[in-house]
Amino acid sequence: MSSSPAVSVQELRVERGGREVLHGLTFDVPRGAVVGLLGPSGCGKTTVMRALVGVQLVKSGQVTVLGEDAGSPGLRDRVGYATQSPAVYADLTVAENLRYFAAVLGAPRGDVDRVIAQVGLAGARDQPVATLSGGQHNRANLAVALLGSPELLVLDEPTVGLDPVLREELWTLFRTLAGRGTTLVVSSHVMDEAARTDRLLLMREGRLLADGAPGDLRERTGTADLEQAFLHLINETAGSAA
Numbered sequence: 001m002s003s004s005p006a007v008s009v010q011e012l013r014v015e016r017g018g019r020e021v022l023h024g025l026t027f028d029v030p031r032g033a034v035v036g037l038l039g040p041s042g043c044g045k046t047t048v049m050r051a052l053v054g055v056q057l058v059k060s061g062q063v064t065v066l067g068e069d070a071g072s073p074g075l076r077d078r079v080g081y082a083t084q085s086p087a088v089y090a091d092l093t094v095a096e097n098l099r100y101f102a103a104v105l106g107a108p109r110g111d112v113d114r115v116i117a118q119v120g121l122a123g124a125r126d127q128p129v130a131t132l133s134g135g136q137h138n139r140a141n142l143a144v145a146l147l148g149s150p151e152l153l154v155l156d157e158p159t160v161g162l163d164p165v166l167r168e169e170l171w172t173l174f175r176t177l178a179g180r181g182t183t184l185v186v187s188s189h190v191m192d193e194a195a196r197t198d199r200l201l202l203m204r205e206g207r208l209l210a211d212g213a214p215g216d217l218r219e220r221t222g223t224a225d226l227e228q229a230f231l232h233l234i235n236e237t238a239g240s241a242a
């Protein structure tokens, strides 16, 4: 059972605003992997993540998460999702927010201190969220997704607005979590973050341009960095479509 993929997506098509924005995506995410979802703004990363957590109306296709249909009630406390717009309440402190979300999610109370420490917010635990910096605000939001130690974490651009030191710390945390068996799907615009993943899903205009380990993608495209690999793949696709 545990050797089955954490996520299996088959021929996923999604329409938003009357327009098809995902055009038949198929991919698997192995358990315990850190998978990066990368691509330009508007290519459909958030839509894919919404489908994984079961909040996106799907036109056709199959999305299976931890052996169940995405969005099944049984997945509620097995999947953590951090959206791009923070869900934490501005007028509550960091600790108050986490106590509240821990109660809602049925997570153990002891989790509050653990997740605050994991995202490096111990020094700001009693500060109202409204007084946090943008990066701290993001991390408070990420802390909510870590409550209850979900088996799958779906994180939409968790490092946006963070300085290089904090980004490094968060990627170290992602690795630690994956080392304990958590599966992570992390979106980003930033190609240098892509190199830190086990597997990359490169997206463009609602399609998957490539799916593979960062090293394999560099090798396959004969490029030195992933930015170049991405551009190479775009040209390759444009060439084959012509």
Ligand SMILES: Nc1ncnc2c1ncn2[C@@H]1O[C@H](COP(=O)(O)OP(=O)(O)OP(=O)(O)O)[C@@H](O)[C@H]1O
Pocket: 016, 017, 018, 021, 039, 040, 041, 042, 043, 044, 045, 046, 047, 048, 189
């Ligand atoms: N609520 C909506 N109504 C209509 N169209 C939408 C809606 N949300 C997103 N879209 C469209 O769906 C497509 C995919 O958007 P999505 O947010 O998934 O992209 P993204 O890759 O996550 O972008 P970003 O990196 O800027 O967050 C875009 O063309 C976008 O304009």
